[in-house]
Each structure stands twice: as structure tokens, then as C-alpha cells.
Amino acid sequence: MNYTHEHRMERIASVVEMDDADALSVHGSSSTIKVSAKSRSTAVAGAIAAVIREQKHAEVQAIGAGAVNQAVKALAIARGYLLDDTPPVDIVCTPYFTDVDIEGQERTAVRFIVEPRSSI
């Protein structure tokens, strides 16, 4: 089948959201993976790996200690998935703060830029 880029991203999103629909969303245009404290780290890891394979760049966003912990676990797991690829892809991440609007309230989120090590 001849998927367009958008279609492929939607497939990834739908696979991930089956596991935890409220907690995780993948936006094809911006590659932002939003993680909550309830997100399954393996599901998030799968999403990160898929976006990296597709776009060579992903952003992971978490608000609060529980969400940040799940995001970091997912990053460590995703690194393992991608190291198993042929050829292996080693990822590195860059954490930074950003202010986001959650239902009219400003919250500080932690975001991770995720990139293949070889590309930086």
C-alpha cells in the first residue's frame, strides 16, 4: 500500500492510543508525543521509536514527576528498540522546559528533543 506521510503517522497514533487513549497522543505534523503518569512506558517507547524511524526527530512532553518518570523510562526503552534496528540507531535526548496552556492554566512542561546520535 502507498501510504502518504500523514496516513502513516495516523497509523502509529492509532496503535499507541489503543493502549492509553487519554494519556498519549502523537501529532503527525509536529511529532510531539505527550506522556502522562498513566502512560505505559513500552507503548510510549514504541511511539518514540516509530517517530524516530519516520522523521529522525521526535519531541516528548511530560508535565509532573510521574509523567516525566514514564517519559524517561520510555526513552530508555526506545533506545533499546532502536539499537536493535538494522542498522542500529543510537538516540540522544535534550531536555528543556516549556510553558504550556492546559485548560487555561499555564503549566511548566518538560520536553525532550530526541535525535539519532549520528545526525548531530
Place this chain on the structure above:
Amino acid sequence: MNYTHEHRMERIASVVEMDDADALSVHGSSSTIKVSAKSRSTAVAGAIAAVIREQKHAEVQAIGAGAVNQAVKALAIARGYLLDDTPPVDIVCTPYFTDVDIEGQERTAVRFIVEPRSSI
């Protein structure tokens, strides 16, 4: 003064441990910065920046969601500190799991390898 490497690392450790003696320790030989949920993220960030300036490589270890959150906040803050250096140093990190022995019990820790982006 002509500090040896070990002496300089001890100075860094003593500065950081003043703020939170139980929660954070810097080992000169291995550059491992241990973070707890009670660690002050700015103090940890100062330690990370100091070790990176000194050794171009640091490892940050955290066990539990609260500690991982403090570690990530510290990494984001340290990145800001190091980007303000002349010349600026941009750091990236690589999270991975490791098993550690805490008072006879095996726990899974999250560790972050921290490196200047330019060196990888």
C-alpha cells in the same frame, strides 16, 4: 593553587553536599551524581555543569519518580548554565537502566550519560 584532579572534584562535592548532604554525592573517579527526590535541582545542575566542564562526561543516577524528575529538571537547568559558558557548551543525555544494590536490595536506577553535543 595547583589542585590535583581529585582535589578539584572534592571541592565540587563539598560545595554541592552543603545544600543537600544526604541526597547528592559526587564521586571524583566515576563522575556519578546521585540524585534523590529531595535534591535541589539547581544544586544538582551546578554539579552537572561543574563535572562537564571538568571531565566532558558525567553520569546522573536517580531511583524513583521523584528523583528522576529532579534529575531531569537539573539536566535542563545545567544545559542553560553551560550554554551561557564562553564558548557555549550544548549537552545531550542518554538515559539507560541499571541495577544497583541499595542496602542489600536490588533496585532499578535510571542513569543519564551526559556529554557535550560537539564531542559525539
